[in-house]
Amino acid sequence: xxxxxxxxxxxxxxxxxxxxxxxxxxxxxxxxxxxxxxxxxxxxxxxxxxxxxxxxxxxxxxxxxxxxxxxxxxxxxxxxxxxxxxxxxxxxxxxxxxxxxxxxxxxxxxxxxxxxxxxxxxxxxxxxxxxxxxxxxxxxxxxxxxxxxxxxxxxxxxxxxxxxxxxxxxxxxxxxxxxxxxxxxxxxxxxxxxxxxxxxxxxxxxxxxxxxxxxxxxxxxxxxxxxxxxxxxxxxxxxxxxxxxxxxxxxxxxxxxxxxxxxxxxxxxxxxxxxxxxxxxxxxxxxxxxxxxxxxxxxxxxxxx
Ligand SMILES: Nc1ncnc2c1ncn2[C@@H]1O[C@H](COP(=O)(O)OP(=O)(O)OP(=O)(O)O)[C@@H](O)[C@H]1O
Ligand SMILES: [Mg+2]
Numbered sequence: 001x002x003x004x005x006x007x008x009x010x011x012x013x014x015x016x017x018x019x020x021x022x023x024x025x026x027x028x029x030x031x032x033x034x035x036x037x038x039x040x041x042x043x044x045x046x047x048x049x050x051x052x053x054x055x056x057x058x059x060x061x062x063x064x065x066x067x068x069x070x071x072x073x074x075x076x077x078x079x080x081x082x083x084x085x086x087x088x089x090x091x092x093x094x095x096x097x098x099x100x101x102x103x104x105x106x107x108x109x110x111x112x113x114x115x116x117x118x119x120x121x122x123x124x125x126x127x128x129x130x131x132x133x134x135x136x137x138x139x140x141x142x143x144x145x146x147x148x149x150x151x152x153x154x155x156x157x158x159x160x161x162x163x164x165x166x167x168x169x170x171x172x173x174x175x176x177x178x179x180x181x182x183x184x185x186x187x188x189x190x191x192x193x194x195x196x197x198x199x200x201x202x203x204x205x206x207x208x209x210x211x212x213x214x215x216x217x218x219x220x221x222x223x224x225x226x227x228x229x230x231x232x233x234x235x236x237x238x239x240x241x242x243x244x245x246x247x248x249x250x251x252x253x254x255x256x257x258x259x260x261x262x263x264x265x266x267x268x269x270x271x272x273x274x275x276x277x278x279x280x281x282x283x284x285x286x287x288x289x290x291x292x293x294x295x296x297x298x299x300x301x302x303x304x305x
Contacts, residue, residue: 002247012208013236013243017058019065023203025196028059031187035063035160038185039071039126042154044147045182047132047161049168050189053233056162059189060130063160067126072118074127079135083142087111090127090146094118115149115156125157132163137175144179191230197221200232201239215253223256227263227270234269238262 003011022028031048038046050056060075067073074093081089087107091098094114098107118125127143129135135143149156161167161183171180192200198221202214216224216239228234241262242254249258263269 002243005247006205006243006252007209007211008205009209011240012204012210013240015233015236017055017061019058019061021204021207022058022062023200025192025200027189027192028055028062031059031189032062032066034185034187036066039067039158039160041185042124043158043184044155045144045159045161045179045184047163047167047171047183047186048189049163049165049186051191051231052164053231054189054191055232056164056189057130060128060160060162064128070122070124072123072125074125076127076129077131079129079132079139081139082136083139086139086142093127094125111146112149115146119151119156124154126160127157128160128162130162132161133165133167133170134163135161137170137173140176140179144182147182191228192225192232192235193230194218194222194225197225197228197230197235201235204236204239212252220254220256220259223259223263227266227272229270234266237266238269241265 001011003009035046035048048056048059064073064075072094074090076086076089076093079086084104084107087104091107091111091114094111096110096114098110102110115125127146143159146157147155147159170176171183195218198214198216198218201216201221201224205215224235224238228238238259239254239262242259245258245261246252246254249255251258254262260272263271
């Protein structure tokens with residue numbers, strides 16, 4: 001690969017949400033602040049939504065790393081779980097030992113006892129779910145019932161939902177209105193603007209060990225921001241492809257045409273608005289000029305008659 005060519009110690013644009021590459025940009029900082037405030041106030045449900053690839057899982061991992069010690073965390077990365085699977089998963093996250101023969105009611109009461117025991121030792125539990133848009137409706141309802149448990153001052157179980165915008169659409173339905181009312185804190189991650197895009201790209205390169213002057217200027221960032229619609233995952237894909245092309249050509253940084261080639265090669269990228277290439281525009285200009293000259297000539301010829 002191109003690591004040696006650019007003097008990098010690791011891949012700068014890998015798709016894994018690796019917290020060592022985290023850049024504290026406004027949307028992500030605001031989301032973390034909302035999460036921390038909501039967790040401190042002890043509210044039942046907290047929600048973070050964002051388009052595919054905007055950084056929800058990365059944010060979640062950042063939150064997991066930064067949870068203050070009195071909060072105990074249970075993390076479910078894949079919430080395609082029925083209500084009973086959800087209870088089993090929660091029980092095992094809470095470190096419960098139980099016989100496989102117990103029924104759902106017994107399991108529920110074991111979970112409640114464990115939450116109460118943890119609360120007695122000063123621990124509130126935070127259940128964090130990624131991809132929450134995939135959680136079945138009856139499982140969401142199961143979660144809501146667990147968050148009914150509370151002390152005088154706070155919930156015994158707080159739930160943080162990370163999900164794509166489809167989660168908001170699901171929560172808008174009448175059958176989930178009770179849960180919707182419990183979500184007192186929420187945040188919607190927005191895509192990156194041009195300036196953030198430039199900082200983001202150069203930041204990832206710097207973390208990966210790049211030592212030269214910033215590789216992406218404002219014009220390159222504008223091009224990539226438009227093509228990616230400011231979605232970090234798409235930016236990673238485009239930047240990676242552009243670096244591959246620059247490496248292949250022996251260049252020290254991707255040129256504009258290499259960036260355009262990367263965009264063209266990426267199905268989900270927004271392609272340029274202009275249907276014509278520069279050569280096309282030149283040909284059009286030449287055609288227009290000759291038409292003007294020709295009509296001018298015809299006009300003079302007509303006047304001479
Ligand atoms: N603030 C940031 N700093 C550094 N990298 C980021 C940041 N935000 C997003 N990324 C990167 O963008 C890519 C996509 O992020 P992530 O996987 O967290 O998105 P997602 O919102 O969870 O997507 P999906 O909806 O598909 O699950 C990852 O490589 C992640 O590291
Ligand atoms: Mg994710």
